Amino acid sequence: MSYVVMGMGIAVIAYFGQGRKLARIALRESEQRLRDITNTVSDGLLVLDRDGKITFANPEAQSLLGYRPDELLGADMCDLLHVLDDGKPMPRIASNVLNVGRTGITCYGQDELFKRKDGVLMPVLVSASAIIKRHQIVGIVVAFHDISNRKRLERELVRRAQxxxxxxxxxxxxxxxxxxxxxxxxxxxxxxxxxxxxxxxxxxxxxxxxxxxxxxxxxxxxxxxxxxxxxxxxxxxxxxxxxxxxxxxxxxxxxxxxxxxxxxxxxxxxxxxxxxxxxxxxxxxxxxxxxxxxxxxxxxxxxxxxxxxxxxxxxxxxxxxxxxx
Missing domain, CATH: 3.30.70.270 (Reverse transcriptase/Diguanylate cyclase domain)
Structure with a gap:
């Protein structure tokens, strides 16, 4: 009888072990699919922790901003990127992006300014959503794209009207x-x-x-x-x-x-x-x-x-x- 019980125990362990292995494989595959998606989207994607530190930047974000990954990761978004019209860092309390981390309310299509590594102020259209785990806000996902051409066109239309x-x-x-x-x-x-x-x-x-x-x-x-x-x-x-x-x-x-x-x-x-x-x-x-x-x-x-x-x-x-x- 003891051999039967032992055999059943081994079978159960093997079953759950196989289940964990399959779960790990599924997780790796899911992560790979996510990397493939974030690497190919046309928008820049940043992931911030709740304090505004950058924990992830996809290749498009790196290209638009002119930074290497090691220069972005761990940097404070407001200190490095998010700026006012005069190029000074955006006050944290005034940042629409960081407000998402405080309130959990998604912001859509906000006109903002990001400062590139070369010092150029780049107008961007930004959307940001909170990352929530176990009912707690743990980070922020930021999607943005360059709207410099649109802004130039708007200025030209205004100039012509005036x-x-x-x-x-x-x-x-x-x-x-x-x-x-x-x-x-x-x-x-x-x-x-x-x-x-x-x-x-x-x-x-x-x-x-x-x-x-x-x-x-x-x-x-x-x-x-x-x-x-x-x-x-x-x-x-x-x-x-x-x-x-x-x-x-x-x-x-x-x-x-x-x-x-x-x-x-x-x-x-x-x-x-x-x-x-x-x-x-x-x-x-x-x-x-x-x-x-x-x-x-x-x-x-x-x-x-x-x-x-x-x-x-x-x-x-x-x-x-x-x-x-």
Whole structure:
């Protein structure tokens, strides 16, 4: 009887031993399949522990970030990769990724910045999920991919929506947006503000005599001279046709007149090459206005600058006049 019991025991041990062996084989096969998947997906994959230390990085993550595996493993994600717009490390409390480790709430499709090994800030789309074992959060899985091309396209679309195609200056709509901001700031802090309105003298004659290509060249030259002659803080825009506007922040009446005269002289000296080798010169008339306490909005300042421009035109052109309040 004892031999029978012993035999049954051996059989049971062998059975469970074989079961454990099969389980180990199945686990190895499962791990291999997981490695194959993570090695071939097009997204970068990182696994973090709950404190944000990197414990795994797939080949795509290594390629996108420019790091070797030994440089990533054990590194703190916020210290090494996750950064703010200025390139400084993302504060841990503000990190959407690390918040997953604290809350267990998955984040989907977050626009973030990762810093590559070469120092380049790479915009990425990130999703992160908590790893939960026995009802405890033990880590975070992070999937990300490079969206640099998308961001470049978005910036280009914004630029086109805000920019005059011919001159490269702010278009009328964007000029208004920027000028409204400056107007609000000037009123809030009691700062002076001035407006210039420019118009090319005899522009129709330029088009009629030399063609529209020459007229376009005159407008492009005008924009170049304005950018060179004015300050970086000044807001320049094409108002329409051959009319341009310039907003001068923190500029009183005296300095506005000086800026207008300086600009008028610079434009009078500019030369536009023509097809035959000749040079074309042109002049502008400029109206000036300044912000006063009774101005309710931007249009009030613009209207006075327009009055000054009208007076300059009627007074013989190629001059600067101040619009009456």
């Amino acid at each position: 920019t005059d195609v011919l001159t490269g200056l702010n278009n009328r709509r964007h000029f208004y947006d920027l000028a409204e901001q400056e107007l609000a700031r000037a009123k809030r802090y009691g700062k002076p503000l001035a407006m210039l309105m420019l118009d090319v003298d005899h522009f129709k004659q330029v088009n009629d005599s030399y063609g529209h290509h020459a007229g376009d060249a005159v407008l492009r030259k005008l924009s170049e001279v304005c950018i060179a002659a004015l300050r970086e803080i000044d807001v320049i825009g094409r108002y329409g046709g051959e009319e341009f506007v310039v907003l001068l922040p923190e500029t009183d009446a005296h300095r506005a007149l000086e800026a207008a005269e300086r600009l008028r002289h610079a434009l009078a000296e500019a030369e536009v090459p023509l097809a035959g080798g000749d040079m074309l010169r042109f002049t502008v008339s400029i109206g000036v206005s300044n912000l006063v306490a009774t101005d309710a909005d931007l249009d009030s300042v613009l209207k006075r600058a327009d009055k000054g421009l009208y007076e300059a035109k009627n007074s013989g052109r190629n001059r600067v006049c101040v619009g009456d309040a």
